[in-house]
Amino acid sequence: MSTFASFKSLSRAMYLGFRRDKGALFFTIVFPLMFLVIFGGVFGNQTTSKAKVIQIGRVTVLDQARAHDGAELGKIMSITGGTDRAAALKKVREGDADAAVEQRGDSVVMHYSAADQVKSGTVRGYMESIVQTANIAVTGRPPTYRMVPEQVEDDSTKAIQFFTPSLLGWALASAGVFGASQTLVTWRTKGILRRLRLSPAPISAVFGARVVVSIGIALAQMALFLAIARLPVFGLKLQDSWWMAIPLVVSGVLAFLSIGMVIGAWAKTQEAAQTVTQLIVLPMAFLGGSFFPLDGAPGWLQALSYVFPLRYLNEGMLNVMMRGLGPSSALPQIGILLGISLAGAVVATRLFRWDAA
Amino acid sequence: MEKPNSTRGRVSPGLALRNFLIMAYTISVDGLRKRYGDVRAVDGVSFDVHQGEFFGILGPNGAGKTTTLEIIEGLREADEGTVTVLGLPPWPRNSTLLPRIGVQLQASSFFERLTAREQLQTFGSLYGVPAEKADAMLETVGLGEKADVQVEKLSGGQAQRLSIACALVHDPELVFLDEPTAALDPQARRNLWDLLREINTGGRTIVLTTHHMDEAEVLCDRVAIMDRGRILQLGPPAALVRGLDAPARISVASGLLAEEDARALPGADTVSDDGVSLTISTRDPSAVVAAMAAKDALAGVQIHGGTLEDVFLELTGREYRA
Known part of the structure; x- marks a missing residue:
């Protein structure tokens, strides 16, 4: 008991x-x-999906960037090659790709759709920064200022x-x-x-x-x-x-x-x-x-x-x-x-x- | 509870004798009263139960049986009166008394989703009863085959057997059974009666409440008939019925005997024919039966003596309502 x-x-x-x-x-x-x-x-998994970019033909700056720092670039963009310009533009129009990039002489032309402005804005930012980096590299001098991004979370x-x-x-x-x-x-x-x-x-x-x-x-x-x-x-x-x-x-x-x-x-x-x-x-x-x-x-x-x-x-x-x-x-x-x-x-x-x- | 106006405080030879008798009785109840608001649930109840006795408290629902039982078990405190159980007061909760009594409650108070065996082992362990003994008890009440069935899946009769087993598992001297056969079919009731008789053999005292007259007649050594909080009569069922001088009822199939002829039989008091059977009420059944035999009108004859039901009718002046 x-x-x-x-x-x-x-x-x-x-x-x-x-x-x-x-x-x-x-x-x-x-x-x-x-x-x-x-x-x-x-x-x-609320990480933003990567920007999908189609490269039409040869784009020198992009090739250089990939060669130089491919891993880093791969985190933010997935770049696929393509030669058919019309097909690439169609994909952008239909939202299957975020941008298509081609080179005309010394200009890098980026085709984007206004449908997703945030995404296209992001890709545009990336591309501009790649072009700028290439420009600085051409001068042969190290960059004076550097931007180091750091996530607060x-x-x-x-x-x-x-x-x-x-x-x-x-x-x-x-x-x-x-x-x-x-x-x-x-x-x-x-x-x-x-x-x-x-x-x-x-x-x-x-x-x-x-x-x-x-x-x-x-x-x-x-x-x-x-x-x-x-x-x-x-x-x-x-x-x-x-x-x-x-x-x-x-x-x-x-x-x-x-x-x-x-x-x-x-x-x-x-x-x-x-x-x-x-x-x-x-x-x-x-x-x-x-x-x-x-x-x-x-x-x-x-x-x-x-x-x-x-x-x-x-x-x-x-x-x-x-x-x-x-x-x-x-x-x-x-x-x-x-x-x-x-x-x-x-x-x-x-x-x-x-x-x- | 001692009350100031009770004569029990003083020492006198009579009191000494009374105290001795209380010790000898298994249960002694004196002047019990319990009020719920304006309702006098128990209104001056006194009785004693001897050791080894099968004692019945009989009465319709709301007669005060359950309240009386709950006071004796120690679940409720009486407003007035004294109770001793096995020589001890049951109120307040008395943990030296509790192992000596077994209580089967009206509702089937089982732990949910346990099997019959687990159920009995759990209750047993509260009393320090080993598991093997609990298993043996399961056999005693005829539930050996149902040991691994969850309680929710047991039939009404099986559940009642299990709850009786739970009351008996620690081998108590005194067992309280509160309406053990309520809501059982006739076959299951009869089977349970056999079990209850078995429990009673071997000196164990049983107190049973029931509202079935036949149950009390068949099982109990003595019966207290209760109504409206009072005991109307107390005694062995046979004595109660005999003291009643109730008429016997003789019935045969309708058409064997014309109503007028039946009325003319020697000893016949009243005669009725409901189209199915002809019933003759008489205080001299042997004379009536002999006369009927002479008329060759005894096919399918049934003779009913007085029952506790008649006792109840006589005592209260109203039909017994279960």
């Missing part, structure tokens, strides 16, 4: 119940991962870097709140709580089991998220203190469980619990910054976002996993999440009922 034996068997019962619940498995594990794959895929702003922790936060929130509220309502309406009350198992074993199973599921979710995001397709890069996300996840799960316990203690039916859970989790996911970064959001929205525990979890995880902040940077968020857990637990205890009646 030891507390631990009760705790162990209840944990097992809860885990098996979860694992065999296809709906729960889908919504807590697969569904968020689908979002990760879609968001990571859609926003992940480094790898860490790639979409996957944002979406991995944020969507994980959402997944944890919905699994935690749903798990706790559904367990509590179902167990009460089905009379399992009464049955447990009539057994010598301590109540702490009952709740301890729920908490431990939820934390286990959360860590599995985290592992899956990281494993998928680190696939070469998505290319997630973790910063040194990423492991600090583990205590963050644990305290986040506690906060979500306590919210779920409050809902579960209050709600009379499963339907009511489900509705209220959705009403809390979805706005929390949006306003807590799981679906889009809040950095650019208006001030009032940012202020509002701090109402939701998910905001602290997301921010904490972004800081340690992506922004490269130190381990101690997560402590305030952990503290706040634990505070929310405690407050929720107090409220849930006061609302708690053993019986459906």
Whole structure:
């Protein structure tokens, strides 16, 4: 009759119940991962496609540029050769190529379409710079000024870097709140709580089991998220203190469980619990910054976002996993999440009922 | 709960005897009252249950059976009155008492998506019962073949058996069964009765609530008939029926005997014919049957004595509504 034996068997019962619940498995594990794959895929490779340029016949400057610095040029332009001028112009007209370039004496003529002005403008810029470089080279003197382009974003702003922790936060929130509220309502309406009350198992074993199973599921979710995001397709890069996300996840799960316990203690039916859970989790996911970064959001929205525990979890995880902040940077968020857990637990205890009646 | 106006606080020879008896009884209930708002769910109930007894609480829905049971089990606190179970007060939650009692709840309170075996092992482990013993219990209730079936896929009768197994898995001295045969078909009910009788052999005390009169008659050593929060009568079913002096009903197929002829039979009180069968109500069934035999009118005869249903009708003046 030891507390631990009760705790162990209840944990097992809860885990098996979860694992065999296809709906729960889908919504807590697969569904968020689908979002990760879609968001990571859609926003992940937002590099502009290369300019397609057709070279008609011989174009001296272009040949020189390719010979001199072909690899660098290849990153921004794909140049195909062609002798048929009419066919090349037709391709440009139809949008299959961005520009066609030919040489007339000392002039480099670039044919472009007005249909895509951004693209043609880009190609024009490239071509002008190639011509200028050639002109300077002809003088035989080294250039006085150099332009060194540097992108302000480094790898860490790639979409996957944002979406991995944020969507994980959402997944944890919905699994935690749903798990706790559904367990509590179902167990009460089905009379399992009464049955447990009539057994010598301590109540702490009952709740301890729920908490431990939820934390286990959360860590599995985290592992899956990281494993998928680190696939070469998505290319997630973790910063040194990423492991600090583990205590963050644990305290986040506690906060979500306590919210779920409050809902579960209050709600009379499963339907009511489900509705209220959705009403809390979805706005929390949006306003807590799981679906889009809040950095650019208006001030009032940012202020509002701090109402939701998910905001602290997301921010904490972004800081340690992506922004490269130190381990101690997560402590305030952990503290706040634990505070929310405690407050929720107090409220849930006061609302708690053993019986459906 | 001790109340200030209770005489129980003082030490007297009578009290000492009473306390001794309480220890001897498996359950002792005295002056139990429970009110929900204006409704007196339990309104002054007293009874004792002996060790090894099969005790029934019988009554229509809303009679107060379940509330009475819940107070005895320790799920609810009584407004007034005292309860001792195995010599201990069940309220507040008493974890030395709990392992000694087994409770089968009205609803099938199972963990979701577990198999019958896992279900029973889980409940067993709450009492420190090893898995092998839980598996053996599954055989006892005849669910050995269903061990790996998830509870959601069990039939009504199988689910009831499993919930009884969950109540018995830790081998309790006292078992509470709350409407164990509710919503079962007649065949499954009869099968379950056999199981319940088996459980009772070997000195285990069983308290059963039911709203089926026939069930109480067949199973229980003693029955408390409850209605509107009170016990109307308490005793062995046979004694209750005998004390009733209820008429027997003799019925044969319609057309064997004309109604007028039946009325003329010696001992016949009332006669009715619904077109299917002719029923004679009598307090002297042997005389009526003998006379019918003389008329060769006994084909398909059925004789019904008084039932607890009649007792209920007599006590309350209204039809028994299950």
